[in-house]
Amino acid sequence: MTQTFLDVPPELGPIQMMLGEGLLRVEQRFDEQLASELLPVERLCAHVERYRGKMLRPALVMLSGLACGASGISEEHVTIAAVCEMVHMATLVHDDVLDEAENRRRGRTVNHLYGNEAAVILGDYLIAGAYHLCTSIGSVEAARAIGEVSMTLCGGELLQLHYRDDYSLDEATYFAILERKTAALIGVSCRLGAQLAGAAPAVQEALDRFGRRLGVAFQIQDDLLDLLGEERVVGKSVGKDLEKGKLTLPVLLHLGHLDPGERGSFLELLERAGEGDAAAAGELRDRLVSSGAVEAARARARTLVEEAREGLRAAPRGPAREMLDLMARAVVERRY
């Protein structure tokens, strides 16, 4: 749950409790929607639970609603929160398929075949469940937003795939990928939360922007944790971006300051680190830190968070807005 990375001051206790109760309702709605009389479906859906993470998107749907004047967490907010999480889960499940394939390419675990096939269909089931659930609140506008953001998301995935192992990726394209793959859905989560609370279009737009900025900052922090974090703190394997040939912001910023000769030798180092050479990975990290690239990426994330927080001012002052503000700050402070 979102609270796990938040250090919440006492005055926000009541809203935190309200959010916690809301998240439980979201989990329930989520599970009910995926329930099936088919045993193989039931069994697979049970696995989805292990994907359940910070529940960032559901929290944002509900807090955005509360920040825009909703007196409590409505059924519609719970539904749309579950929808946003389901869309997110679908991408995680399909990302796993892509990553498992990658693992196979590096010659690791061999017969993930049955697993991959089931995962493709499970992801499809999640996305179908999301759309179906979405129509239950009777808002064509919400359904349209979810359909649209899903297309955007896939566009981001395809763009990312296109640039995998391609060192010509530039900063603009890096951000274009993040905007689509991560930020858009987080933005829509905030926007729909506001919309369902009857917020004015300008406020919905401001919250959408808040979410998008937050989403980009969140992803940059993810990149940094993957590069520098320790496995036991982050809670998942680190250094995966290097292995996957994914260029992250610190690497891009560093590359931007090299002359052609330095660039060649740095790319070679990157290649070696990607092939699992631990010494090369260590040297790479050292260079990114000493050149200031890591710090520059951190600064970028902090600026985005500040921009996000400014957008929040469109919503009326109150504990829900405070909570959103706290979450925004936590994004760049989190260690996991």
Next chain:
Amino acid sequence: MTQTFLDVPPELGPIQMMLGEGLLRVEQRFDEQLASELLPVERLCAHVERYRGKMLRPALVMLSGLACGASGISEEHVTIAAVCEMVHMATLVHDDVLDEAENRRRGRTVNHLYGNEAAVILGDYLIAGAYHLCTSIGSVEAARAIGEVSMTLCGGELLQLHYRDDYSLDEATYFAILERKTAALIGVSCRLGAQLAGAAPAVQEALDRFGRRLGVAFQIQDDLLDLLGEERVVGKSVGKDLEKGKLTLPVLLHLGHLDPGERGSFLELLERAGEGDAAAAGELRDRLVSSGAVEAARARARTLVEEAREGLRAAPRGPAREMLDLMARAVVERRY
């Protein structure tokens, strides 16, 4: 296009022409919906065209509308026709991923990795495009039906995957898979076509049933063509069901009449045929023909078509209904 397997009598010429024009509009709507400013997306979508087949679902949406009193093919019918085809295409693209994986298991073409990953995302993009397009007609009911049928479809896929290479599959489960994986979407295509033309609920239901029966018959015929058809006539590789360990209706009907001892030796033959033993495949075919299992499967398909045609009587008599009737008969007569 659907017409390619139809021998249309002269009096249906006008409706056939109307349908042909409608299908062109569907193709256009389809392409417009998937258009993207991202080059990698554009490039992949261009590939989708090669999946374009008989356009059965779009034809059924439009003909069901016309059969229920629509004076022409409305924009809404074109949209929903494109939506149904997009959902279908998404499943084809993801099926291909599953099949390519299978090919790898048999040790064929090796590095389809990039292709597989792109195909997973492309399928997601198609399904997202379908949902997004669906909301453009402003009908929550239609969006809900499409979301629901997509879940059903995935359930069928998972059930099928669960029983792959599992010879305990029985006839009831075989039909449960077909109903979900193939028939449900064809039924919804007919139902939505009728609904958008303002048909009464009972007529919508009758057309849904027509579509479902037709869908099951269509799939049985597909099974038979895969088992017995000649590659140059069918236009795609045959014998794939055996290779994939997919039990088809003739095999199931045959198995149902064997005593335990015969069953063992027949399963062995099936296994050998599945491993690419051409002599075993030939013997298998001969046994299925001589035991009457093939004929029994054909009879099953014919009965389903007759049931489908009876359901059609709920719609008023006219050339569109005639055309649907003709299509139903063609399903069990087609050789490709």
